[in-house]
């Protein structure tokens with residue numbers, strides 16, 4: 001009996017594979033260890049089912065090609081980041097937010113931005129955030145403790161594996177807790193022999209939405225990224241609102257970095273008000289950071 005599924009949890013050498021029908025406790029074939037490949041939550045795998053009296057178990061025989069793979073937290077195949085920022089407490093930091101966006105853009109990961117703690121601020125703060133990002137990414141504003149608000153995330157979860165990302169204290173765990181209380185997420189369905197550690201260690205887990213096809217990672221969170229070496233000339237590609245102009249080939253210089261060169265269509269767009277000045281400044285700051293790093 002062969003089957004395919006998604007690894008939704010891993011504990012003590014066992015992997016729990018959701019085949020759509022069952023969640024099957026699996027071991028990994030020894031060959032993976034020899035090749036130094038560790039199965040990861042989020043992996044799409046082939047398994048061989050073993051029916052043994054009344055328990056169904058399995059062996060992972062193949063890990064399908066990964067769209068992406070992270071080590072901290074250890075997950076694979078993230079289709080989408082729900083990038084979370086608070087509107088207050090902590091104050092929104094667009095520079096930090098943009099680094100998460102760049103990290104996602106570089107890996108071809110879809111993006112939804114979720115601003116939390118809207119209950120703590122006035123309309124002005126919300127409008128400012130909207131000005132900066134609404135032309136670039138889908139935006140949500142919510143009180144993460146309120147199920148009515150958090151439900152707004154649902155339409156973005158269809159047919160994707162999503163993960164919450166953002167600095168600590170912004171409400172990632174609260175969003176997940178509210179989603180789960182709302183019981184739109186399947187929990188506790190994993191049957192397992194080894195229950196030890198459940199309460200002591202925090203495991204990475206992938207939850208399935210109950211009403212539609214969509215999964216969300218429960219991880220301690222993507223709280224930071226090392227942005228790998230980016231060539232300065234490549235940076236604009238990761239700012240879609242800037243790349244709209246930068247990629248048009250209309251700058252006078254082929255190698256234009258859009259940093260005060262004459263005849264730059266990006267600076268012209270900023271002057272016309274077609275590119276948000278915060279976003280442009282964020283691009284320039286990031287560019288200078290990269291150039292500085294290259295010098296050493």
Ligand SMILES: Nc1nc2c(ncn2[C@@H]2O[C@H](COP(=O)(O)OP(=O)(O)O)[C@@H](O)[C@H]2O)c(=O)[nH]1
Nearest residue numbers: 116117142143144145168169170171172173174
């Ligand atoms: N007022 C308010 N507090 C929130 C909201 N979202 C989260 N919090 C609080 O902010 C703190 C940090 O939230 P948490 O989910 O642990 O943040 P995480 O570090 O991103 O997982 C907790 O005390 C939450 O109760 C919100 O929308 N409004």
Ligand SMILES: [Mg+2]
Nearest residue numbers: 172173220221
């Ligand atoms: Mg948390």
Ligand SMILES: [Zn+2]
Nearest residue numbers: 251256258264
């Ligand atoms: Zn330019």
